[in-house]
Amino acid sequence: MADALLAVQGLSASAGEKAILHGIDLEVNKGEIHVLMGPNGAGKSTLGHVLMGNPAFTVTGGSIKLDGADITEDDVDKRSKAGLFISFQAPVEVPGVPLNSFLRAIVAQHEELDLKGKKYKKRVAEIMAQLDMDEAYLNRELNVGFSGGEKKKVEMLQLLLLQPKLAILDETDSGLDVDALNVVSKAMAAYREECDGTILIITHNTRILEHLPVDRTHVMVKGKLVAEGDASLITKIDAEGFEQFGHVEETEVLRSEDDPFGGFNVEDVLADAEAALREADAKRASESGEANEAGAAE
Amino acid sequence: MTTQTAIKANRMPAITWHKFKGNEAEIELPALAAHDAGAVAFTVPPALMFMETTINGDVALDAGTAPVKEAFDEALAAAPEGLQQWETGMGEAADAWLDAAAKRRLAVLVPEGHTEENTLVIRIQAQDGAAAVAAVDLVAQAHSRLKVALHVDSPTAGSGVAGSRVRVFVGEGARVEFASVQTLDATWQHLDNIGAYVADSGRFIAEQTVLGAAESYTGFASNVAGREADTTVDTRYLGHGANKIDFNYVIRQRGVQSTCTLTANGVLMDSSAKVLRGTIDLIHGAKGAVGKENETVLLVNEDVRNKTIPVILCDEDDVQGAHGATIGHVxxxxxxxxxxxxxxxxxxxxxxxxxxxxxxxxxxxxxxxxxxxxxxxxxxxxxxxxxxxxxx
Incomplete structure (x- = not known):
């Protein structure tokens, strides 16, 4: 579709030599809510991170367009400035950087927001009130010592502050209690209301979707999009599970299944990739050694 | 008035190879005039007893002068290895220099059980061509609370030395929180010398922030002598320009089940240089003691120089000591x-x-x-x- 906000065509990606995503086609129009579902390890979070430009992954084929511009080769920070946002499952802690310093710095990179000085302070105060956050958080170091729910609130704070064109919410609901879930849901509603926000929700839990007007649902299994439908597909998945889409038990799990966040761990993927690279290096060295020996013999 | 001199300070208790040039700091101190009345100011909260020496050497008396003296005598008796041979982080030479340079002295007593959270404020303002130094002794009696804020600043241009010598006695079950901030411009030298004694179940919590000065020397020694006594230090620093920052932490854990946490976070920019020596000494008899230290240093430019020297000394079996450091880019x-x-x-x-x-x-x-x-x-x-x- 020509006017799709996000247009992904034939996207394939790997970590090292390990192929993870296979020929993904996905279109998300402005103002829509799309849901990406699938069992643990299906590659959902990987797709989110590949869209964001995570250098842990290599795009091996296809393209990503945001608002008509090809961002496939762009660095992560450039994609952010172009209007892409991802909320993390487990946001990292950054000792030494107060939340306020971080927010001011990222707002300064998004000049279109025109949030300087008092405007910035006012806007942050408004959003923190919306999220039921005490402003004392601003003086705390970014995510350091924050509970899981507090970290997700900080992610939502950034979402509402930056007002991106497209927000990828990666398992934002995981590990949240009912109250925190309500706050996150409110934030998503505010994002849509205030800037006609577009959302791609990655989840394997349907609870957060209960009060959202979902436009399209996509199902991923083993790095492929295997089904697509409207919101009724969520109900069907709730009732019948993911087995209806194939041999889920054989799905390649990239992360320990007992992990409460599920589905993605860069370290695991990198470890696999590094192992594969070592294996390839060893093979090349072995072949080279054989060749040299062969050369010496000649 | 001080004369031009060179002193060695911030020496590690257990030295390492001299070729690393990290065992101690050599400080060149110029001849300096004595500071005037505006350089050092104390704000003592009500209900604390204190003795204060004015710039002329007069002793400003308050109603509690005699009890303060008695309390110091009692503290001496209670902590023979602490007060009488009071170890400070910078060492004897620097201690003597600071003692001689200090024209304003303050001794404060926090009475037993006093828990009002008012803050004792010490302000030191650098003066051109002078040594602006304060000498402060604090006694927090049993189960009392004390907050101390120390600010060393250079509101006007010039060069010279600004600093302090602070000794702290933390009584049984008492808690002293000590926060210092140094904001000197790049023409000044900073000397910051601390010695503490912590009795049973006492806590000494220090937050030190070093942001400026051409040369900044911090020495910090704590005698964690009491059972379940604790010393916690959180240090933050920024190196910039061509400045030199030098830290020496010496934590003597003598108390059974005593604890110590030493954390430092710093950023080095431009061609700045920093040394941080952190020694946790788990002394024989300190059964169940736990001491840990960790430093994170962000090196922003290629020209910076960083030395991180964590040391755990151990003369007791039943203890835990740990150290770690993260040095490099984000x-x-x-x-x-x-x-x-x-x-x-x-x-x-x-x-x-x-x-x-x-x-x-x-x-x-x-x-x-x-x-x-x-x-x-x-x-x-x-x-x-x-x-x-x-x-x-």
Missing amino acids: NPEQLGYMKTRGLSAEQVEDLFAVATFDYAASHAFDASVRAAVERLGTRVLGDAYELLQEGE
Whole structure:
């Protein structure tokens, strides 16, 4: 579709030599809510991170367009400035950087927001009130010592502050209690209301979707999009599970299944990739050694 | 009046190879005049007893002078290995120099059980051609609480030395929180010398922030002598320009089940240099003691020089000692996260420098400290800092 906000065509990606995503086609129009579902390890979070430009992954084929511009080769920070946002499952802690310093710095990179000085302070105060956050958080170091729910609130704070064109919410609901879930849901509603926000929700839990007007649902299994439908597909998945889409038990799990966040761990993927690279290096060295020996013999 | 001299200070208890040039600091001190009345100011909260020496050497008396003296005598008797041979972090030579240079002295007693959370404030303002030094002795009697805020600043241009010698006795079950901020401009020397004694179940919590000066020397010794006594230190620093920062932490854990946590976070920019010696000495008899130290140093430029020297000395079986250090650029996970919000790698590293000032400003104990932090931040980081502060 020509006017799709996000247009992904034939996207394939790997970590090292390990192929993870296979020929993904996905279109998300402005103002829509799309849901990406699938069992643990299906590659959902990987797709989110590949869209964001995570250098842990290599795009091996296809393209990503945001608002008509090809961002496939762009660095992560450039994609952010172009209007892409991802909320993390487990946001990292950054000792030494107060939340306020971080927010001011990222707002300064998004000049279109025109949030300087008092405007910035006012806007942050408004959003923190919306999220039921005490402003004392601003003086705390970014995510350091924050509970899981507090970290997700900080992610939502950034979402509402930056007002991106497209927000990828990666398992934002995981590990949240009912109250925190309500706050996150409110934030998503505010994002849509205030800037006609577009959302791609990655989840394997349907609870957060209960009060959202979902436009399209996509199902991923083993790095492929295997089904697509409207919101009724969520109900069907709730009732019948993911087995209806194939041999889920054989799905390649990239992360320990007992992990409460599920589905993605860069370290695991990198470890696999590094192992594969070592294996390839060893093979090349072995072949080279054989060749040299062969050369010496000649 | 002091004469030009060179002293050795901040010596590690257990030295390592001399070729590393990290065992101690050599400080060249110029001849300096005595400071005048405006250089050192004390604000003692009500209900604390104190003795104060004015610039003329007179003793300003308050109603509690006699009890203060008695309390110090009692503290001496209670802590023979602490007060009589009081170990300070910078060592004897620096201690003697500071003692001689100090023209303002303060001794404060926090009475037993006193828990009002008013803050004792010590302000030291550098004066051109002078040694602006305060000597402060604090006794927190059993189960009392004391907060201390120390600010060393250079509101006017010039060069010289500014600093302090502070000794702290933390009585049984008492808690002393000591926060210091140094915001000297790049023409000054800073000497900061602390010695503490912590009795049973006492806690000494220090937050030290070093943001400026051409040379900054911090020595910190704590005798964690009591059962379940604790010393916790949280240090933040920023190296910039060509400045030198030198720390020496010596934590003597004598108490059974005593604890110590030493944490340092710093950023080194430009061609700055920093040494941090952190020694945790688990002394024979300190059964069940736990001491740990950790330093994180962000190296922003290639020309910076960093020395991190963690040492755990151990003469007791039943103890735990741990140290760690992270030195280098921003870790990939943090960098990746911050890049998703639009910051480049270079901007992320700059942010850590800005954040050091921000953290100090947001945790400043009053508006004057905050203003001093922002003044120095603007001088060091220029527009990058000023623009971010705009309208704040």
